[in-house]
Amino acid sequence: MYGKGLFAISKRLAKLGFTPEQIQKIVTGIRAESEEIPLHVPLETPGPVNESIYAFNDLLMLQSASKPNVSQSSHVRTIDELLAKDKQREKDGFPRKIRVGRMIKPGRGGKNKVVVIPTTVEEKLIHDPSFSDTDEEEAGGGHGDGQEGEVIGEQPVRPSQQGRGAGPGQGEDEQHELESSAYDLGRILTEQFELPNLKDKGKKRSLTRYTFDMTDKHRGFGQVLDKKATLRKIVETNISLGNLPDTSNIDTTRFLVSPHDMVYRILSREKDFESQAMIFFVRDYSGSMAGKTTELVVAQHVMIYSWLLYQYANQVETRFVLHDTTAKEVPDFYTYYNLKVAGGTQVSSAYKLVNDIVEKENLAQDYNIYIFHGTDGDDWDTDGREAIPQLKIMLRYANRVGITIVQHASGSSTEVEKYIKKSGLLEQAPELIRCDTFNDDVDEQRLIDGIRKLIS
């Protein structure tokens, strides 16, 4: 009955500048209340929903001012400055402080755009805000009817698919800005790492961007005089003129110098031919991955992806595989990034799919193959009985397999971690496989360090 009304409301809220999250919460609130009361009541309530009391403020509440919109470009202006400052910090013996902020704006059809926002945080000693010693959390205060224990509203655990990533009002014009941002993120990350174990394989293809060098020669005029070549030319000319009768006693003062003899060097576009690479992104999208873990895995893959975009000028080919108990390949990063499905976990299914693809398309011969896998470490195949053999097959052709495990809580190691350690693969082939484990509360710097670990 109120389904249609709710849709209109959320549309209206979106127009008012609420985030999808807030809308979700408001809608939940309405749904809870609308059992008895008509819809329109809570809608007039501005202000943050279900937030700290300190999030309320007069400008928002009384003057219904929205938070000022920050255009990303105003930040990007300073990015070089900031990076220089950050480098200086390192020289002065303090850890770096600039982080790469939230960042993807995927477009359909393989056109993935990344937005980079330099962020930082001022560390202080504070209580851990996410700490809770009770099993059931408190959601704050409440107001209205209802017996103790009565459920007054529901909210889906997984936010709906729409909304995420696709910001409001993203139009064609925005693309430029986004492109430059992706470039910026890539540039920041490029400072930090490069692909390991690249080998010459198959057809050559340029993996680096063009570099300009002073290698082309030009006679008569140019940028830098090539003295050796010029002298050679002068000697040549003078020999043919008969100006050099005695080679054992050369009098250079008698040389005639034609303007045409001057050899200069000029800029040339150089292209380094290198091997080509194929990157597989593999992500666990099972039910246990809900929330922070998925966010972290995806954020890390975004970083790897945008770094590749920059460093290898999009010439690295990428493939995307998602898995729960079964694996499937998806066509683009957008889908890879956004898809959420609940289910069990069977890591081997994904490994098998990657192996099948490589075999079927005979990729191993022509490509350097890299596989990045993100998971929370849960696997129903607890001993890796199926995953390990697949992994071994993979190691036969892969240049590097990087597995990121995002643990739910510190302490106990996860199944995937356990069976990988037990298999001894990490020791047998340290050049080929890396595994990195961290908790689900880490920051971006840790993600970047993680990438470094995976590809160093």
Add this chain to the structure above:
Amino acid sequence: MELIDQHTKAIMEGCKERAWAQGLRFENETLEYVVTNRDLLELSPKIMIPTLYNYWVHDLEVLKGKGRYELYPSNPYETVINTRPAISFYNDNNPDWLNVMIFYHVLAHVDFFQNNLFFRHTWNYDFNGEALSDKRVIAKLRAERGRWVDYVIEFSRGIDNLVGYYCELDQNFTIPTTQHNLRVDYYFDIFIQNIKHFKTSEYIKEIERFNQCRTDYAELGEDSFFSEIERRYPEFRALFEKYKERKSVKAFDLMQYITQNSEFLNKEENRWMLTVMEIVRKTSLFFQPQIRTKIMNEGWSSYWHENLFMKDDRINGHEVDFARVNAGVTSMPRVGLNPYALGMRLFYAIEELVNKGKQSWDFQRLNDSYKREKYDNKTGSGRDYIFFIRENYSDFTFINEFVGQDFINENKLFVAGRRLNESKMVWEYYVKSRKARDYRKMVMDSLYHPPYIVLDHEKSSKNNTLYLFHQFEGKPLLKEYISNTLLGMEFLWGGPVELETKEVKTLPLRGDRPHAPGKPRPKEMIWQHVVYSMKNRKLSRRIIA
């Protein structure tokens, strides 16, 4: 940023007249500015103080979401700031009637700033002006010292939540010292009352004996009185010494301690850093009362804008508009806490309570619920009482004292809980408790509360180490931030820094996470003592028993 036009200013002056007439007290002059989105962008990182010093972090996006208000307690979008004269900010397209409402709200804030005793230390100067001169000092230092100024700002800001706000405040309220010495006070006020539990008659007898001694022996009277006591209670002397020791320990201000005791900072070439630190410290102290009176401040302002607006004859015809906006501001959300709504309801409730004489001993002793409900002494002193509250309370005392069961019942408040329904894969919100005690606890837990960190003098005496002890209050510190904070402290202190705290050893798996079938369910939480030490910019962590 420009001043509001003359027409709007005239409205403001009218509002002031009416507010004064109702008993609000604030200084004559105020400044009102119209701000644009662009201005807000620049002002918000500076917490709306236009003259605050420049700092590169202000140009960046900073942390959003949870934990933000622990780090940046001061509200970035406040409409009015506590300066002399008070400055407030407005949209340029507010209709007149809305401005009337906002003006009243703002004036009540100004009244609160200028009368609440928690703001006492901000009364004697104009922060805006001082910030300007500080800004110039920092700019000058930056020209001389370059990036090192920013490092010092950064490290100082890293500990600016550990300033001794209450000791600062304490200095403004000196308790008149009595003629009696501490020993007499201790004996009569604590020893025989709390330790020996004397009856009233015995107490009076002791006083008589004391007076007798005074008249008999004049100056030696006191000594002779106590010689008898020490004979009777041999433990008295030791207990008194202990009490004296405890009394002499002042609340700890980490920032101040470092500025006064760091050898590094007090070297001639580093003394400029002290200036920078003092600026950061002063700024932090300035904002402390605001964060500790959020609910009261907004409640007080909402109470007054409602009262004054309805009485204002200039806004006839806009009652409905007002009602809509006001309801938005002051309605209680179904789930969540709105400080405007909560604070305002509390002020109304207190006023009514006192008007009926319920804030009295007689009423407290009543057990008959019918009589309690009908109780009405018609004292009419409710208004005066809420003025007293606005002068003497902070959020903590306000909530602690006045959120009672009657208030909860009347306003249908409850503590909401959230739990996972695994079969439906939804979060369920439910009514967790309607008990006043739980509600109070929930609100108080959400109040700003920086960790309480003190100095361990004994352990600090070794090798110029700054040994800090975190008084554990059931919540661990945020681990990610420890390293850089200690790094900054080490820099300022010029020697190793250690921090003792408690951490979770094993965390039970949270119930809100789906887990694979057949796995063991959460275990008990176990705590352990850890010491973080920062030495030569390297952090290490050790577990102690």
